[in-house]
Amino acid sequence: MQVMAALRDKMKQNDNDSQLMLETLQDIVRLSEAVAVCQQVIREKEQKVADIQKERLLLKKVGRQKLMEIHDMMNKLKEKQTTGEVKVLEEMRIAYQKERKITSVIQNVLQCIILGSRVNWAEDPSLKAVVLQLEKKI
Template structure:
């Protein structure tokens, strides 16, 4: 029992250590993130201070009104012209990109409309083909019906002729089983088919 108690106590201390390690790791990550943010902030502030110092040095040099200040003025004017030209070029580039996007959109809309029209045309062709096939089948059915009607009329006529011949011959067809089957078969009405 003492050993079990010692082992259970050891397991609890290990689980506490694991939880403490996770907390410490999370704190370290937070501190590293804060340190990185501080470095970036320091660099930005250093750059801003350097810009202010350069601007102050240029201002004091420009006040001297000597040959070096004239060169600085000329350089600044050239920088301003170039900056203006860059801004103008960027604006023109944006406008051209907007026009290009409008052309792409209209082209896409035309493509979709063309696909829609093509689908409609294909659907109309398919329907037309089905209609033509139906008309052909319908015409074939009409011809078949006409032929069937003619055959029925011919068969009925032949049946009547055979009945007339058998009855006119004076043979007792009821006694002869083969003749009886023929006569009874001739009694069927072919128009019911």
């Protein structure tokens, strides 16, 4: 308190030293105000950074969810394609078996016609080739 009282008395004297002290105090006040403004700017910027980090985290979560949805959709699409391919292959297998049965019946009928005609198929090379070909499994 004594120091403050001495400073106040010195400032009232209005001499060179008091002017210097007054200028120093004005500089201190101006610098304190600048520090306060800078601190406010820093707080605002820190708040903006925190908001951006929150938004980024939210976007990251949404991105992961979308990626999982895309992954699920791709798996479902692959499953549908695989199921479709299996159906096509099964239809082809059924058609193949049907054609195989028809061919076997035709071969048996042809063999019976040749044997029933009482032609000596062993002497005729072209007929022999046909009969022997019919013996082979399809």
